[in-house]
Amino acid sequence: PAADEEATAATNDSSGAETVSDGESPAPPPDSDTSPPPSSSFDREAVLSELRSLRVAELRTRLSALGIRWATMIDKDDLVRALADAMEEGANFSPSGALRPGEVADITDGELSLEVGGGASTPLLLDVYATWCGPCQMMAPQLKEAARELGSTVRVAKIDSDKYQTWASKLNVGGLPTVIVFDGGGKELQRVEGALMKDGLIELARSHI
Structure with a gap:
């Protein structure tokens, strides 16, 4: 029905951020392209x-x-x-080796599985986005600035919800963008639906350090 399509479009295009209740630690999707976790010790x-x-x-x-x-x-x-x-x-x-302090990494499903698989010493700030989503594109430079300021205190990553639909479904992503914070063990701590500016992203991340 047309009403349902309009409601869906409003959810995807809205730039207003809405805090959603805390979630549980996600398990890797069964078809996720995972590779063996790197060794915990650096030789x-x-x-x-x-x-x-x-x-x-x-x-x-x-x-x-x-x-x-x-x-x-x-x-x-x-x-x-x-x-x-x-x-x-x-x-x-970074458990996957794909993330670097002060930068935003556009990661794969396998890398996300490793990042939320436990063993990290810092929280993970994850942006679930889509290339066609206007608010997602608007938030992208804000996320880069936030990552630069957060430095080594928080891992910052983004994942394409269209390219990795299994993970988007596993995370129960509705509106885009959705920003999710995980602790070092991979447990979801908080999520916000809708675009955030730099200060909002930093505040969200630092509240879980």
Whole structure:
């Protein structure tokens, strides 16, 4: 019926944020493309050995990709240690290895399964969005600014609800965007339906740190 279509459109296009009751920890969907979780321990010696086998140019390229300045690093071993430090920080920060402090990662269903699978030391702020959703696109730059300010205190990610419909269904997502906060063990703490500005996103995330 036309009335139902109008109600659905209003839900999807509304930019007003609505807080929804807390949820339970989601289990990975049965058809999720998961890979084995990474080891909880970071083998620094093995990483150092591997990095020392690389050329200086390769080390500099990898550091640049991580946004790390290497101009003042004179010795090759300085480059190796800096890259190893960054890799260790990333391994400790994100169970899937896809998330980095201060950035928004557009993740896959398999990566989300790992991120909510437990073992993280920080909360996860997840934006469930769609490419056709106007409020979702409006919130995207706000989410980037919020992630930059939250830094290493919160993992920030987004997932495409059309591309990964099983997860959207598992999370009972209705209106878009839906922002969900999980604790380090993967339990859902709070969700908000509708677009949020930077300050609202930061307040939501920090209330669960």
